[in-house]
Amino acid sequence: MYSSVFGGITTDQSAMVIPMDDHMVHRGHGVFDTAAIVDGCLYELEQHLDRFLGSAKQAKINPPFDKQTIKTILVQTVSASSCRNGSLRYWLSSGPGDFQLSPTGCHQSTLYAIVIQDQSPPNYSGIKVITSSIPIKPPQFAIMKSVNYLPNVLSKMEAEENGAYAAIWLDQQGFVAEGPSMNVAFVTHENELLMPRFEKILSGCTAKRVLELAGNLVKEEKVRGIKVRDVTVEEGKRAQEMMLIGSGVLVRPVLQWDNQVIGKGKAGVVTVSLRKLILEDMKSGPSTIRTAVPYV
Ligand SMILES: Cc1ncc(COP(=O)(O)O)c(C=O)c1O
Structure with missing residues (x-):
């Protein structure tokens, strides 16, 4: 773990703590992001960092360091952990100070980072999703990755209670939005890859x-085209293929949405091809996408 409160990296689990008076803890005034560690490289770190700093700006948190310094700290934290496969999660907070609502008593924003070792083998099997009854966050909050994930947690719990993997949010106009920690995409009957617009949801790096x-x-003529636009529930449910996409799930086929079987009820060609492409990219993509960790 790295913490700007103690100004260094620790591998001692008992020292991996954050102060109770940090406003991220008791007011939710913090933002975060996660990058995958694949074979000793950080995947899409730059892209995740840009989103992270964008979230901080929207949450009015002035980072304690510039982007390059944050990047160096994050890479050093992974290096110190010796972890070669897992994920790196990091937070910017308005910082410790007091227990008020306003952050004016917080004199220094804070950066925290933690390395999480992969414990279980990846699972790419097809899954079921339901429509979330938990309301989606309004666009202003949905587009930033703040620590306020209560709606996301309740939505995931609702899915699990109904034997599903995730619950899909619809936006305020009733269009398909996203899952609690992933985006969604479809393959239409015209064989086009179709994704909802990012204006009211998190702009997923994956x-x-x-x-x-x-x-x-x-x-390769496996799809006829790519479209990013509003998607109705009806259109989504009668798609040939549906998939969840994110740093955690990568690309995973959805076989059933509520009572509707999607397509032929098995993983489709496009979903499987996209998963293959993203896995290859994670292992051997260009240097703009992969940051090698200099392990000691
Ligand atoms: C609400 C939400 N949507 C989408 C995503 C997918 O984003 P990414 O591909 O950058 O992991 C996430 C990831 O954490 C998320 O929390």
């Missing part, structure tokens, strides 16, 4: 990368 990599499938 989903954006999938859109880039999907160009290969257009060239």
Whole structure:
């Protein structure tokens, strides 16, 4: 763990603590992001860092360091952990100070980072999703990755209570939005890859990368085109393929949404091809996408 409160990295689990008077703890005034560690490289660190700093700006948190310093700290934290496969999660907070609502008593914003070792083998099997009855966050809050994940947690719990993997949010207009920690995409009957617009949901780094990599499938004529636009529930439910996309799930086929079986009820060609492309990209993509960790 790295903490700017003690100004260093520790591998002692009992020292991995944050102060109770940090406003991220008792007021939720903090933002976070996560990057995957794959074979000793941080995947899409730059892209996650840009989103992280964007979230901080929207939450009016002035980071304690510039982007390059934060990046160096994050890479050093992974290096100190010796972890080669897992994830790196990091937070910016308005910092410790008092127990008021206003952050004016917080004299220094804080940066925390933690390395999480992968424990279980990846699971790419098809899953069931339901429509979330927990309301989606309003756009102003949905587009930033703040620590206020209560709606996301309740939505995930609702899915689990109903034998599903995730609950899908619809936006305020009733269009398909996203899952509690992932984006969604479809393959239409016209064989087009279709993703909801990012204006009212989190701009997923994995989903954006999938859109880039999907160009290969257009060239190979596995899909006819790529569209990012509003998607109705009806259109989504009668799609040929549906998938969840994110740093955690990567690309995972959805076989059933509520009572509706999607397509033929098994993983589709496009979903499987996109998962292959993202896995290859994680292992051997360009240096703009992969940051090698200099382990000691
Ligand atoms: C609400 C939400 N949507 C989408 C995503 C997917 O984003 P990414 O691909 O950057 O992990 C996440 C990831 O944490 C998320 O929390």
